[in-house]
Amino acid sequence: xxxxxxxxxxxxxxxxxxxxxxxxxxxxxxxxxxxxxxxxxxxxxxxxxxxxxxxxxxxxxxxxxxxxxxxxxxxxxxxxxxxxxxxxxxxxxxxxxxxxxxxxxxxxxxxxxxxxxxxxxxxxxxxxxxxxxxxxxxxxxxxxxxxxxxxxxxxxxxxxxxxxxxxxxxxxxxxxxxxxxxxxxxxxxxxxxxxxxxxxxxxxxxxxxxxxxxxxxxxxxxxxxxxxxxxxxxxxxxxxxxxxxxxxxxxxxxxxxxxxxxxxxxxxxxxxxxxxxxxxxxxxxxxxxxxxx
Amino acid sequence: xxxxxxxxxxxxxxxxxxxxxxxxxxxxxxxxxxxxxxxxxxxxxxxxxxxxxxxxxxxxxxxxxxxxxxxxxxxxxxxxxxxxxxxxxxxxxxxxxxxxxxxxxxxxxxxxxxxxxxxxxxxxxxxxxxxxxxxxxxxxxxxxxxxxxxxxxxxxxxxxxxxxxxxxxxxxxxxxxxxxxxxxxxxxxxxxxxxxxxxxxxxxxxxxxxxxxxxxxxxxxxxxxxxxxxxxxxxxxxxxxxxxxxxxxxxxxxxxxxxxxxxxxxxxxxxxxxxxxxxxxxxxxxxxxxxxx
Numbered sequence: 001x002x003x004x005x006x007x008x009x010x011x012x013x014x015x016x017x018x019x020x021x022x023x024x025x026x027x028x029x030x031x032x033x034x035x036x037x038x039x040x041x042x043x044x045x046x047x048x049x050x051x052x053x054x055x056x057x058x059x060x061x062x063x064x065x066x067x068x069x070x071x072x073x074x075x076x077x078x079x080x081x082x083x084x085x086x087x088x089x090x091x092x093x094x095x096x097x098x099x100x101x102x103x104x105x106x107x108x109x110x111x112x113x114x115x116x117x118x119x120x121x122x123x124x125x126x127x128x129x130x131x132x133x134x135x136x137x138x139x140x141x142x143x144x145x146x147x148x149x150x151x152x153x154x155x156x157x158x159x160x161x162x163x164x165x166x167x168x169x170x171x172x173x174x175x176x177x178x179x180x181x182x183x184x185x186x187x188x189x190x191x192x193x194x195x196x197x198x199x200x201x202x203x204x205x206x207x208x209x210x211x212x213x214x215x216x217x218x219x220x221x222x223x224x225x226x227x228x229x230x231x232x233x234x235x236x237x238x239x240x241x242x243x244x245x246x247x248x249x250x251x252x253x254x255x256x257x258x259x260x261x262x263x264x265x266x267x268x269x270x271x272x273x274x275x276x277x278x279x280x281x282x283x284x285x286x287x288x289x290x291x292x293x
Numbered sequence: 294x295x296x297x298x299x300x301x302x303x304x305x306x307x308x309x310x311x312x313x314x315x316x317x318x319x320x321x322x323x324x325x326x327x328x329x330x331x332x333x334x335x336x337x338x339x340x341x342x343x344x345x346x347x348x349x350x351x352x353x354x355x356x357x358x359x360x361x362x363x364x365x366x367x368x369x370x371x372x373x374x375x376x377x378x379x380x381x382x383x384x385x386x387x388x389x390x391x392x393x394x395x396x397x398x399x400x401x402x403x404x405x406x407x408x409x410x411x412x413x414x415x416x417x418x419x420x421x422x423x424x425x426x427x428x429x430x431x432x433x434x435x436x437x438x439x440x441x442x443x444x445x446x447x448x449x450x451x452x453x454x455x456x457x458x459x460x461x462x463x464x465x466x467x468x469x470x471x472x473x474x475x476x477x478x479x480x481x482x483x484x485x486x487x488x489x490x491x492x493x494x495x496x497x498x499x500x501x502x503x504x505x506x507x508x509x510x511x512x513x514x515x516x517x518x519x520x521x522x523x524x525x526x527x528x529x530x531x532x533x534x535x536x537x538x539x540x541x542x543x544x545x546x547x548x549x550x551x552x553x554x555x556x557x558x559x560x561x562x563x564x565x566x567x568x569x570x571x572x573x574x575x576x577x578x579x580x581x582x583x584x585x586x
Contacts, residue, residue, distance in 0.1 A: 009407070009408075009409045009410060012403045012404075012406075012407025012408070012409040012412070013403070013407075013409055013415075014403070015399040015402050015403030015407070015488075015492075016400045016403040016404060016409075016415050018396055018399060018400070019396040019397065019400035019459065019463060020400075020415060020418060020419065022392075022396055022455070022456075022459070023418060023421055023422065024418075026434070026452055026453075026455075026456050027422050027427075027430065028418075028421060030430040030433040030434050030437065031425050031429075031430055031433075033433035033436075033437070034429065034430055034432065034433050037432070037433065090326065093319065093322060093323060094323065100320055100324075101323060103323075103327065104323040104326055104327055106570075106573065107326075107327045107330050108326060108327075108330050109569075109577075110330070110331075110566060110569070111330065111334075113513055113566065113568075113569040113576070114517070114561075114565050114566065115516065115517030115519070115534075115561060115562070115565070116519060117517070117519045117538050117539065118517070118538060118558050118561045118562050121538050121539075121542060121554060121557075122333055122334070122337050122555075122558050123333070125337070125340070125554060125555060125558075126333060126336070128551075130351045130352075131348075131349060131350070131351060131352075131551050132353070133340075133355060136352055136353055136355075167330065167333065172580070175577055175580055176581065179581050199315075228428055230428065230519075230520055231519045231520065234519075234523075235539065249428045252428070252429075253520070253524075256431075256432045257432075257524055262432055262436075265432055266432060266433075269428075269429035269430070269432065270429070272426070272429055273424075273425055273426060273429045276426050276429075277425075280423050280424045281424070283423070284417075284420060284423065
């Protein structure tokens with residue numbers, strides 16, 4: 001570490017203070033308010049009577065919340081491996097800097113920078129049973145006999161969202177993995193070539209193990225994003241059919257801003273925060289460790 | 294298989310292998326990947342320049358029958374007018390960029406260049422928005438904002454977008470300042486420069502790539518953010534572009550105007566693609582330092 005020890009302590013704090021104040025004012029205090037609100041029966045119309053842990057007890061009996069949480073976990077458990085494996089495959093495909101490979105990389109990454117609302121509406125159109133070009137393509141290729149009504153079935157709707165999100169974010173993992181692959185000492189790989197290790201052996205036994213830290217971090221970042229999913233379901237499925245595609249955040253949104261059960265929504269938010277905290281602590285710990293290395 | 298997909302091989306080695314069947318297979322896969330990933334955006338673009346009737350045709354056609362800008366004309370005149378919505382999004386993004394730079398640059402400087410007791414605690418506090426997802430605190434923020442008249446204001450939304458972006462921005466600025474050699478600073482100390490002059494005359498000019506990266510991420514994430522805008526901007530003159538998209542789909546009488554929808558999708562993604570393609574290097578390096586280092 002090369003930090004120049006300059007002047008008094010207070011000067012350093014002076015530079016950090018505005019950001020600290022901002023975080024205190026707009027994150028920590030609201031979080032305190034959230035915790036307090038979670039112990040009341042507050043609604044948008046009023047209320048606010050202290051009811052202790054009543055809301056938390058109620059969560060235990062809220063089948064809708066558990067279904068939404070389970071759905072979110074399933075979504076995360078299905079999507080994350082797809083993103084990581086496909087992302088790694090694309091990184092292997094495009095890791096060196098030929099023109100075609102750089103072009104492939106740039107194109108695969110493009111959807112990462114567009115909005116989730118834009119990509120969700122784009123795919124909502126592609127999946128439509130009447131005007132959707134994906135259905136038309138599948139019919140033209142004789143994969144299906146007639147257009148599928150994707151959003152009428154919870155399973156198909158789930159896969160429609162998974163497909164659209166894979167398209168949207170697979171480039172994120174890819175870019176991280178390319179950096180990992182490019183940072184591997186070329187002598188190790190050349191030695192393996194001399195030893196007669198074929199391409200796939202090198203990929204599985206050298207490149208993947210040496211990239212494991214980045215794979216772990218990318219998995220965590222990706223999983224946190226999926227656990228907080230909202231936009232894509234709000235736009236593509238509206239939680240349907242029959243409320244079977246609500247995510248945790250979507251359920252909180254429904255309670256807080258549609259049914260105006262603010263106190264109860266606050267309790268749900270606290271539970272969600274604790275779940276995310278487990279992931280993000282791991283993430284920050286890992287980041288700090290690789291920094292200290 | 295050969296190692297044609299691997300960067301770390303000697304160029305001569307790679308060149309000798311370039312014409313093998315495996316290399317052709319890799320090139321073919323790359324082109325297929327480009328086609329699959331690019332086609333949704335290309336098809337959306339083509340749909341946006343169909344006539345409204347053609348865009349709503351059942352079954353749909355891949356290509357426009359005739360060129361028409363009536364979908365764009367419709368979006369431009371939609372509700373309060375496209376200019377209002379693009380104006381809202383641009384102003385929110387500009388304020389978010391300004392706030393992120395104004396808070397993160399000094400904070401990064403303080404954390405990188407001063408040895409204060411409790412510095413790491415301060416750093417962890419500044420990362421609080423990662424541990425407390427903003428989705429969880431939107432209810433108290435909404436109620437607080439309602440009290441002080443910040444609901445339906447661009448300033449209020451910019452505050453929320455700054456919360457989202459601040460941990461990454463501070464992390465990046467700290468790393469940028471730490472990378473500047475201490476010798477450069479020591480010369481300034483000899484010359485008797487104050488810490489503030491050192492920040493503005495030496496550190497900021499040397500950290501321009503970091504500042505550009507912070508601004509770039511602030512722009513893209515603010516422009517695309519959906520949930521906070523959905524909750525805070527509920528008047529049809531205060532919508533941002535992502536909310537405009539959803540209301541274009543909702544349309545006037547329930548039937549989706551597919552042509553106008555694809556026109557609005559294209560309008561929403563053009564700024565992101567343009568900024569990303571122009572500043573790709575900064576985007577990728579920011580992504581890597583944010584998630585990996």
